[in-house]
Amino acid sequence: MLETISKKHPAKGVEAMPEWNEKKVVDRAQNGDMEACDELIQQYQERIYSTIYHMISNHEDAADLAQITFIKAIRKINNFKGQSSFFTWLYRIAVNNTINFIRTKRKRVILSINQMDEEFDRGEELLGLVSKETPQRDINRLELQGILNAAMLKLSPNHRLVVTLHDVQGMPHEQIGEIMDCNTNTVRTRLHYARKQLQAHLSDYLKQ
Amino acid sequence: MESDTNKTEPIQELLASKKQEKPGKEFFKTFSDQVLTRLEEPTPKQTTWERLNEKVDPIRAAAALFAIVIGSALIFAFDEGSTIAETESNPLDQADSRMMTDITIPNLAPAPPIPLIKSKNNVLAEFGAPKEIRAKPEPPRILMNPGANLKARTVKGSNLLRNNSSSNRVNSPK
Numbered sequence: 592m593l594e595t596i597s598k599k600h601p602a603k604g605v606e607a608m609p610e611w612n613e614k615k616v617v618d619r620a621q622n623g624d625m626e627a628c629d630e631l632i633q634q635y636q637e638r639i640y641s642t643i644y645h646m647i648s649n650h651e652d653a654a655d656l657a658q659i660t661f662i663k664a665i666r667k668i669n670n671f672k673g674q675s676s677f678f679t680w681l682y683r684i685a686v687n688n689t690i691n692f693i694r695t696k697r698k699r700v701i702l703s704i705n706q707m708d709e710e711f712d713r714g715e716e717l718l719g720l721v722s723k724e725t726p727q728r729d730i731n732r733l734e735l736q737g738i739l740n741a742a743m744l745k746l747s748p749n750h751r752l753v754v755t756l757h758d759v760q761g762m763p764h765e766q767i768g769e770i771m772d773c774n775t776n777t778v779r780t781r782l783h784y785a786r787k788q789l790q791a792h793l794s795d796y797l798k799q
Numbered sequence: 800m801e802s803d804t805n806k807t808e809p810i811q812e813l814l815a816s817k818k819q820e821k822p823g824k825e826f827f828k829t830f831s832d833q834v835l836t837r838l839e840e841p842t843p844k845q846t847t848w849e850r851l852n853e854k855v856d857p858i859r860a861a862a863a864l865f866a867i868v869i870g871s872a873l874i875f876a877f878d879e880g881s882t883i884a885e886t887e888s889n890p891l892d893q894a895d896s897r898m899m900t901d902i903t904i905p906n907l908a909p910a911p912p913i914p915l916i917k918s919k920n921n922v923l924a925e926f927g928a929p930k931e932i933r934a935k936p937e938p939p940r941i942l943m944n945p946g947a948n949l950k951a952r953t954v955k956g957s958n959l960l961r962n963n964s965s966s967n968r969v970n971s972p973k
Contacts, residue, residue, distance in 0.1 A: 632831040661834045758814035797809045
């Protein structure tokens with residue numbers, strides 16, 4: 592299992608390593624090797640950060656929560672028994688932290704949106720999704736981003752999570768089920784409901 | 800669920816575009832170092848309140864507290880209601896005190912069992928009523944035979960009640 596996942600997710604920040612072997616790195620980290628911990632952080636930092644960021648739509652809080660996630664994971668790495676992949680285990684920590692954060696800071700919601708990647712050049716294409724009957728016809732890409740993120744924040748934490756993992760990160764239902772500790776049908780139902788909710792929130796802007 | 804497979808929906812395209820929302824390139828270069836630096840710092844000891852706050856959802860806790868209060872109030876109200884009902888049925892607690900007295904009398908012999916007499920005429924026998932009660936009551940004798948208990952009185956040598964008229968005499972054939 593671990594071997595399979597390792598092949599699916601080759602290391603991004605550790606080009607020097609000939610082959611990324613998650614199990615070996617985890618074993619080393621469990622033995623107190625800080626270099627192995629560094630490798631694990633570099634391997635998963637982007638995905639963990641972006642999952643948290645898409646759930647709370649605030650860069651500063653997402654950065655802090657991502658750091659806390661890795662700190663907790665490294666401190667408790669000996670509790671990891673290999674029953675699931677390390678990736679799933681790490682995601683669970685991140686997701687639980689984020690949901691707790693959302694619950695405790697429910698009233699303090701401040702959007703702090705990241706800019707789109709400079710290499711990403713689909714701005715016009717995205718704006719093409721906006722209805723011509725939109726109240727603000729000259730809506731720009733940043734505004735559209737803000738509207739979408741605000742709509743995401745109206746979803747419940749579980750619905751937000753499932754949309755983030757599937758529609759934003761492109762994770763399969765089975766893996767989401769593992770992370771959220773529920774079956775695939777529940778994931779599908781939540782995804783369907785969350786999309787409906789988002790569509791309802793964005794009905795003034797999106798093309799029907 | 801059909802929308803799950805249909806990838807052309809605008810909402811899904813819009814969500815997929817969110818993947819491109821990324822922090823500056825420098826962010827991830829220093830991220831790992833920041834984590835490792837924070838890892839070496841001693842962990843600030845969480846207060847009990849912080850630990851509780853982390854584990855318990857405040858909304859759920861408030862709901863549970865509210866449910867407990869309502870439940871307690873209901874139990875108290877039922878308890879009070881039953882006490883009032885008992886007081887109303889026995890004003891001044893007389894019945895209770897009598898019962899208490901009766902119960903506490905020593906050597907209280909139980910009532911002898913009453914034999915049930917079943918007869919066609921005595922319907923109450925089936926309910927164990929005593930025979931005396933069950934006996935058919937007779938009307939007062941005076942109503943059945945008026946003047947029966949009166950004694951004849953003689954006034955000046957003649958009986959006032961005695962009718963000596965011939966019309967009232969019955970002659971029996973000899």
